[in-house]
Structure formats: structure tokens, C-alpha cells
Amino acid sequence: MAAKPNPAKRSNSGSHASKKAERKRVWPLLAEFADWLKKELDYSSKTVEELLYKPWNAVYPEALLGDDIIVDIENFLYDMAEFAVEKVFGEKIDTRFLVLIVPFGSYEGRSCVYVLEMKTKTVMASLEEKTWRFNTETMEEDLKDLVGQLERSKDLLAVRMVADA
Numbered sequence: 001m002a003a004k005p006n007p008a009k010r011s012n013s014g015s016h017a018s019k020k021a022e023r024k025r026v027w028p029l030l031a032e033f034a035d036w037l038k039k040e041l042d043y044s045s046k047t048v049e050e051l052l053y054k055p056w057n058a059v060y061p062e063a064l065l066g067d068d069i070i071v072d073i074e075n076f077l078y079d080m081a082e083f084a085v086e087k088v089f090g091e092k093i094d095t096r097f098l099v100l101i102v103p104f105g106s107y108e109g110r111s112c113v114y115v116l117e118m119k120t121k122t123v124m125a126s127l128e129e130k131t132w133r134f135n136t137e138t139m140e141e142d143l144k145d146l147v148g149q150l151e152r153s154k155d156l157l158a159v160r161m162v163a164d165a
Helices: 015-026 028-041 045-053 069-089 136-152 154-164
Strands: 099-104 111-117 122-129
Touching: 015 028, 028 045, 028 069, 028 136, 045 136, 069 099, 069 111, 069 122, 069 136, 069 154, 111 136, 122 136, 122 154, 136 154
Parallel strands: none
Antiparallel strands: 099 111, 111 122
């Protein structure tokens, strides 16, 4: 009887492709966000790896810290919300004058990001979390939550567009 192959002893050839495929299977929205960060914001693969797939030991990955940690947190939350808006509304609709993304970063407390319908300032989606708890699984769930909230808010934006037409 032939021995079964041991997945732990696989060669490294193709490991990058298999790692990417595994991530897309386990965290599909986060993998899509990773691709979006690279395409839309020109993030390097190394930065995306550090940001999304390595554990955070603080409120933001140390290797990516800029001059102001609050700005770093706010930029990341803004990027998450912008990705969710584009995913739900697509590139067909120019949301720049319909939707406002407002992030608030915090080192000690909860950081948050709000997606507002601009005319009435109605909250279409929000995320309030301590970024200390961010990891691959929680970011996947947070992205799902933002996308779900925006899906449920689509009618609000549609009514606004019709009323303004």
C-alpha cells in the first residue's frame, strides 16, 4: 500500500500561488480587498502581507507606522470603507458627491469609520472597533459587515439620486 502524501512536506514550488488560493478560499473578501489595495492604491505585496495577513501586535502594524499613528489608523479604516462602497455601488456610479467616508482613529479607545449619505448625513454603514483586536479573521468579518450594511442602504442612495434628478 502506497503512503499518502503528507501536506506538511510539500515542496515550496508553487507555494505562493497555493497560499493565495487558500487565502481566497478562507477569507474571500479580505483577498479581494488585498487585490484592491494593490490595484487601486498601489500597495506593495509586502505592505498588504504586513497589513492583512500578519498578526498586529499593537493598534497598527509596527513595520508600517508613519509619523502619526492616528492618521495611519484612519487611513486604513477609510480604505476599508472605500473598498466596501466600491464593491456595493461599483464604479458605474460616481459616489464622490453622494457618499462621505469619515474615519476617527484612536490609540486607546475604539476607532470608527462612518459612511454617510451626503445630503442628509444619514449613516449608511459604520464600523466601531478597537484596532488592537484586528487580525485576518476579524478584518474579514468587519468587511462583510460594512458590505452588508451598504447593501441594505442601497435604496437610500437610489432614492436620493432619483430625487435629485
